[in-house]
Amino acid sequence: MPDEAALLQRLRQGEPAAYRELVDTYSPRVYRLALGMLGDPAEAEDALQETFLSVYRNIGGFRGDSGLGTWIYRIAANASLMRLRRRKDTASLDETMEDGAEPKVAPSGGFWFWDPEEAALSAEVRQVMAQAIAGLPEALRIVFLMRDVEDMPAAEVAEALGITVAAVKSRLHRARMFLRDRLYPYLADRETR
């Protein structure tokens, strides 16, 4: 990660290369978070672009009360959560309009699939992993992704999500147990690393 204070100074001076540096530094994590939350690559890409457009529009008002990265992840989390809410509203509307229709479910097949090292993972395990994380309640899923997948400190997760560190720990515990319960039959022969 770059020197945030120096980068922020360059951003406030309107240096174009600084914005590019900011985008290239933070976009991989923002995209992974969006993909993990939404489970759909196209929608995650939309959330990614939306996040950085919002960052560009609002960087002038960023006061530095939190870290730059934390502020960006908060915007990214909100972008994904808003999309999930819109998706639910659409599903609800569809149910109202199409009496007896199956409710739409979150796509679950777009994540966890491209790491070449994981070529040995069976399609069944990949599907179980994707379904398990898609089934995790949103409030737990975002904490799991930030804390365990992105390895963000609990305090930074708490700040990005506007919750207490104790709430982060509680949600993380529940998320891990939820995922572990669903993956347990597939874990017996795996090595921890």
Added chain:
Amino acid sequence: MSQDAHCRQLLHRICEYMDGELDAGTCAQLEAHLAECPDCRTLLDSLRKTVALYRRCVPDDLPPDVRARLHAALNLDTPDAD
């Protein structure tokens, strides 16, 4: 304390243990329990494997096409774009 009570206590603190967030005394108590309780060792092992599985299945970088479209959407110069 009964074995079940020990297990419930461990379950409550196991994530903090995984994350190295317990004080030395509590950590030692839990490790003593783990040494004698195969069920709790299995739980801890499976939680670690679950996290490891998800952690190793994400890419480090943006897919190049996603990055190119992001730069285009933001009107960023891309002098070193592939």
